[in-house]
Amino acid sequence: MKKIFYTLLLLLPVSVFASGAGIELEEADIDLSDTASLERGAQHFVTYCLGCHSAKHIRYKRIALDLNIDEAKVLKDIAPLNANIYDKMNTAMNRHDATKWFGTYPPDLSLIARSRGADWLYSYLKGFYLDESKPLGVNNSVFKDVGMPNVLWQLQGEQTAVIKNIDGQEVVTKLTLAEPGELSPKEFDRFVNDLVNFLVYVGEPVQMERKAMGKYVLFFILMFTVVAYLLKREYWKDIH
Template structure:
């Protein structure tokens, strides 16, 4: 009995150590970077996922592919083949095709310096909060080749493809004295809106939340079904545990 308790205790100690290391790693990864905003959780909102899919196809898919995703997989977020065909296919693609771009890799390297990354699993790589904040922190920067920069991804090579929706703005920075008399640092101090967009800030943020939700779903399309099955399994185990407990009590009662 003592050996068993020692084993359990060792297991929990190891789990706590692993958890501590993971939390520390996350802290180090975020240290010194632009603070990330929490992305709204809309994975279970079919209308949000559908709007995110529309934004992705109309804006992102011009340069970024998603070769791990087929158009017909969008049935999982409530779209029919006819809706996909009428609203999301513009260049002769078929419903069963992969989400590819027509732009050649050689051309993309000439225009952007390197080929835009595939976005199939970008949300799993970067995280939903990173994507949500990144999409909302572009600003005008004439020193950059594209004329745009980003607070999350400094000196990004990607232009702000959604600028017509958000409008044009510049970021304001203020110099803050460094610690212990060190060199000063430039801290973000807000935006100055240059031209209005087709959406106000609240509408734009909401649409970026929808796009983030779609990218998160696309990175693991089976996650909603997996979570649903997980809940069912947990409920079954809970009921089974009650029956097993009562059966165990009845068994030992007859022995005693």
């Protein structure tokens, strides 16, 4: 029993242990049926993220189809200037320049929501705070010493952190808005949620269809089980 218990502990996500001290992850309100939110999230991604990060596993054509948006509107309101409807969401940033400026090439974000989780991503984007000891002047309460600037600082404002020493480690326990941004805290929460909602969609565009189809698959399995059981009884009744 002890071996089983310790094995289960090792399988627990790291975030479970991380929530024991410091700032806990905030819950993102993910709704892939909210096409208006997904459209806003796509616009936010192109405006604030595409300059450095790609989402190369999705095309603007797919966004138009899934969100039921006219292709001309996608090219006008979402895609960057001179983009083609069949283009992937690739950044124009040069790999050499990115490595020179940031120390590494910014990762593709197609699967970031699947690998990190929506709550992690939502909390990360809201978790930047001022830290003059860092080259970019900011740090992050969820991803310590991250090498990414706070590209949303004008919208959110500037935050300061309350840091306490817990078990010999400096832990961020609270973030305080020191300088308001262009958006109110509630508006910024919705902004980030729309962006995360879009990234969740990008990670698996067919998720809604998969879940809808899952109900029919389960119904088929149930009916097949009943038929198989009745057939088994018919075959074995003479033996018993």
